[in-house]
Amino acid sequence: NAGVTQTPKFRVLKTGQSMTLLCAQDMNHEYMYWYRQDPGMGLRLIHYSVGEGTTAKGEVPDGYNVSRLKKQNFLLGLESAAPSQTSVYFCASSYDPRTGVGSGALGDTQYFGPGTRLTVL
């Protein structure tokens, strides 16, 4: 299993440009998440999805859109990139914690991808 993969690994954008980050998981997880990581800020949730065709806002959703057309994929879009969106973006996935699948000591473990480093000039 590849686990959680992210494409691309690095990207440089100019202010105002758009782009889409792709996250894919092969663990049949219901839940998927997009985070951004900034120095001293930890990981902050941007958007998440509890199943195919559903999305919801996290802590810092402004300037981002997402789509979950297939269970295994979760896309993060930046319509008009700004320098404040320079960050490292992580995708994660997990089982639905309500079903008990994967529960026990590991509970609703989130499995993270390797990250995408985005710079907006």
Added chain:
Amino acid sequence: QQQVKQSPQSLIVQKGGISIINCAYENTAFDYFPWYQQFPGKGPALLIAIRPDVSEKKEGRFTISFNKSAKQFSLHIMDSQPGDSATYFCAASIWSVGKLIFGQGTELSVKP
């Protein structure tokens, strides 16, 4: 609003020493407290987690201590090794909801 506060921001420990990282939370509805470990250039990975029905959980050299009344929990790394050098994040969530709120992170460096 930062619901999970983590300290210290950075920590330097000698090989064989004890590393201690502390976290405090505000939301009393939180019932799942994991710690994630992140190596440079990699995504975070679950290290150890605890539910509030126990005050301590130990896995090898890693121990979580949990104080429900104080709304605090901490990670202890015994016999710290250079290979433990990484960034550690505490987190909290309402287990049935699944959304994790992360602390700010602690960069641990273990000197040989």
